[in-house]
Amino acid sequence: MAKYKMCPVCGEKNAEDAFNCINCDADLQSTQPVGDEEEKEPQTSRLVKICDRDSCRTENPSNANKCSKCGNDLSDVDVVEVGTERTEAVDIPNANQNNKERKLISVEGDYTFEIPSGEIEIGREREMADYLADKMYVSRVHGKLTSTVDALIYVNLSETNGTCIGNNKISEQVRLEDGYVLQLGHNPESPVEFQKKAAYFRVVI
Numbered sequence: 001m002a003k004y005k006m007c008p009v010c011g012e013k014n015a016e017d018a019f020n021c022i023n024c025d026a027d028l029q030s031t032q033p034v035g036d037e038e039e040k041e042p043q044t045s046r047l048v049k050i051c052d053r054d055s056c057r058t059e060n061p062s063n064a065n066k067c068s069k070c071g072n073d074l075s076d077v078d079v080v081e082v083g084t085e086r087t088e089a090v091d092i093p094n095a096n097q098n099n100k101e102r103k104l105i106s107v108e109g110d111y112t113f114e115i116p117s118g119e120i121e122i123g124r125e126r127e128m129a130d131y132l133a134d135k136m137y138v139s140r141v142h143g144k145l146t147s148t149v150d151a152l153i154y155v156n157l158s159e160t161n162g163t164c165i166g167n168n169k170i171s172e173q174v175r176l177e178d179g180y181v182l183q184l185g186h187n188p189e190s191p192v193e194f195q196k197k198a199a200y201f202r203v204v205i
Contacts, residue, residue, distance in 0.1 A: 002016070003016045003033035003034060004016055004033060004034065005018050005028045005031045005032075005033050005034075006031070006034060007023065007024065007026050007028065007031070008046065009021065009024050009046055009047065009048070009061045009062055010023050010024040010026065012024065014028060016033040021061075024061040025063065026062065026063055027063055046081070046082060047062040047079050047080070047081055048060060048061065048062055048079070048080060048082055049062055049064050049074045049077045049078070049079055049080070050077070050080060050082075051067040051070060051072050051074065051077070052072070052074075052077055053067070053070055053072045054117055054118035054119075055116065055117070055118060056069055056070040056072060058070070059082065060074060062079045101204075102114070102152055102203075102204065102205050103115060103203075103204040104128075104182065104201035104202070104203060104204075105201060106131065106199070106200065106202075107181065107194065107200040107201070107202060111131045113127070113128050115145055115147050115152065116147065117147050117148070118146070118147065119144065119145070119146045120144070120145050121141050121142075121143070121144050121145075121157065122144075122145060122184075123138060123139050123140050123142035123157075123158075124139065124140045125140040125141065126140070126142075132184070135184070135197055135198060135199045136197045137161045137184075137185030137186070137187075137195065137197040137198040137199075138158075138161070138184045138185040138197075138198065138199050139157070139158035139159075139160050139161065139185070141157050141158075142156075142157060142158045142163070142184050142185070143155060143156050143158065143163055151175050152176045152203070152205060153174070153175055153176070154170075154174050154176050154182065155172075156170055156171070158184075158185070160185075161184075161185040161186070161187065161198070162185075163182065163183065163184055163186075164183035164186045164188050165180055166180070166181065167183070167186075167188045168188065169188060176203045176205070177203065178203060178205040179202065179203065180202075180203040181200055181201065181202055181203070183198060183199075184200075184201075185197065185198035185199060186198045186200070
């Protein structure tokens, strides 16, 4: 009876003398040929590389150099064993996806920005640019938001007009809480509560 090599990554049957899997290109040089009567029990675990980009987290074959979904470089990503029989690249739930829904809502109520998991920069030429483009007191790269399972952290990146919370300028990273008003480009010494060229957002967590 003809023998074949069963791919240890995706389960594909390959020719007895195959060096790489025809389906996922996994290395088969150390895989021993088997016949139908010798076929192993279905795998309960397999070796994969999981994309380390927070917004992706896709399973890839253990010898992959790039993520099949987002193209992220996987050369430095460790191979891990997962207990699943899925044979295609799939999304692995990211712990950050368990975040509560977090938003920045303009104090006027006419703009809402849903904060994604992970780290982003905001400003006139970064995230939220559609709203901030004409807010000239706001820098092109004004601040950084980091959303994790446990917290929402803001870091001011603007050396020009800075960031205030509760009319107080911040100089270090701040953990944002529900109900805070994030004031981008606000001058705390101005008698005007809401300056037209600055931007004001209520934090919703």
